[in-house]
Amino acid sequence: MAKLLRMPEVAAGATTVVLSEWPLADNATFAIDDALAVIETDKAVVDVEAEYPGVLLKTLVPAGSEVEVGAPIALLGDEGEKVADIDTLLAELGVSDVAHAATPAPAPAAAAPATAQPKPATATAPRGRIFASPLARRLAADAGLDLSGIEGTGPNGRVTKRDVLAAASRAVDAAPRTTAAAAGAGYTDEPHSKLRRAIAQRLTESKQTQPHFYIHGTARVDALLEARAQLNQISPTKISVNDMLIKALAKAHQLVPQMNAIWTPDAIRRFDGVDISVAIASDRGLLTPVLRNVDKLSISEIASATKDFVVRAQEGKIKQAELEGGSTTISNLGMYGVPEFSAIINPPQSSILAVGAAAEEPVAVDGRLEVATVLRVVLSVDHRPVDGAHAAEWMKHFTDVLENPLRMFA
Structure with missing residues (x-):
């Protein structure tokens, strides 16, 4: 039976949490302990792990949103479950509008234009569920890389740290080079993480x-x-x-x-x-x-x-x-x-x-x-x-x- 995944209270007293990443796409299957969502607190990046195998029927808030603790963030189903009319099901579960519970997270300081930032790897057709280690996901997010465009060399095609670093290196090599500014040496601004x-x-x-x-x-x-x-x-x-x-x-x-x-x-x-x-x-x-x-x-x-x-x-x-x-x-x-x-x-x-x-x-x-x-x-x-x-x-x-x-x- 389909049920709602709600934003957990990962820090005592916290009222909102930033949902930084959805590791899975809609309709992707997951196993026990797979990461369903990646959220950020003031102290750490935390995976919201699956307590049972199933399917991610629909994500309800976009990545990068600041979400109230307890607010619904996704609709989960049992293994093999399919829902013909998700909007009707959400209404039956009391979810008509989750926009009030999610707002865009504060944007990091804008990067200076002196040095181009790494571009996402060449896009490929969606692979469905993407297998990647938590560290690989973090490194890809930090480098602005799309995991779907990275070829995994780990077991069963799992994307590893080595794969992400190699993709990041290729992206940097392909990026336009910048020369020193007229007033001095060139520089790159790295936006602050949470x-x-x-x-x-x-x-x-x-x-x-x-x-x-x-x-x-x-x-x-x-x-x-x-x-x-x-x-x-x-x-x-x-x-x-x-x-x-x-x-x-x-x-x-x-x-x-x-x-x-x-x-x-x-x-x-x-x-x-x-x-x-x-x-x-x-x-x-x-x-x-x-x-x-x-x-x-x-x-x-x-x-x-x-x-x-x-x-x-x-x-x-x-x-x-x-x-x-x-x-x-x-x-x-x-x-x-x-x-x-x-x-x-x-x-x-x-x-x-x-x-x-x-x-x-x-x-x-x-x-x-x-x-x-x-x-x-x-x-x-x-x-x-x-x-x-x-x-x-x-x-x-x-x-x-x-x-x-x-x-x-x-």
């Missing part, structure tokens, strides 16, 4: 409303690296240095519970468990999914969870609920060789730990020089819920745990 606008807004809000102060810390991590090597001999999942740092961060929050709090308009909210956001750079921008109850997780469980986040961030599969909560974030740029940096707090959290690269340095020990592996970190703290003395105490415990890694398991 996610990039949200990141900019949140970080600007953070610096304007959260009084930041910074605590620097240094630790010898030779013992930590040795402990990691030993753990990896028995762990079912390979443990990274960042996994060890996440565990140490949670331990420091347990030792200094004043840090495990956030500022709200009416109170300082203190948490019982330690939830930590992990900053992940994806193709669509920075995401910070939250590891829940890290204080209760084993180091192997932390490693498995973070690896899952990284994979799903690249595929656009991080769920909205996974981006909410937590009192702190860890941001690690050590893999890029950055020795030290400071980061902006992700509101409404109260802190963020910036981790640099571990490097061998000379250190003084009892009046003599030794070579040790040294790690530098910077803790950015919201001064409203956290006093400087508590942040300093936290850093003392954190660096102590790094230098004595067995303490993180005590």
Whole structure:
């Protein structure tokens, strides 16, 4: 029996959501877990997945519309179902006009004409249902490419990331070349995505409303690296240095519970468990999914969870609920060789730990020089819920745990 697909509430308190893409055409069949629609929130791009196999009888709002939560967006049917008069069926379901529930989403800033944008690949006859990975769909949308014009080389003709990148390269090669403008070098304006606008807004809000102060810390991590090597001999999942740092961060929050709090308009909210956001750079921008109850997780469980986040961030599969909560974030740029940096707090959290690269340095020990592996970190703290003395105490415990890694398991 045909039924309506309504816009889900993917973010708590949200009243409207942008429907950015219809992966399927009208009358296309779908299987369980296939993406029926792609929607954008302030934090992520989310697939609306099918809960049962069926057919997409009709889409009710155009892609790019801002739709009220709960409003009908499509008519779905069971497998093999055909409807002779869809308009009559919609009327029977109480849908006479959905225009009031969908308005065009705010347009991105217009691109400067200095450089031509990539053109869609050469159009081909509609292929019906198009099989493509979520990442391939995202890349195609970002490049302005039509998936129906891209030849898929994956299983059963599935369009893959490689196919989209190859098509984008061909489109760029075919596009007219531009020369430097009279006043200087040529340039290309990349319109802001909804996610990039949200990141900019949140970080600007953070610096304007959260009084930041910074605590620097240094630790010898030779013992930590040795402990990691030993753990990896028995762990079912390979443990990274960042996994060890996440565990140490949670331990420091347990030792200094004043840090495990956030500022709200009416109170300082203190948490019982330690939830930590992990900053992940994806193709669509920075995401910070939250590891829940890290204080209760084993180091192997932390490693498995973070690896899952990284994979799903690249595929656009991080769920909205996974981006909410937590009192702190860890941001690690050590893999890029950055020795030290400071980061902006992700509101409404109260802190963020910036981790640099571990490097061998000379250190003084009892009046003599030794070579040790040294790690530098910077803790950015919201001064409203956290006093400087508590942040300093936290850093003392954190660096102590790094230098004595067995303490993180005590």
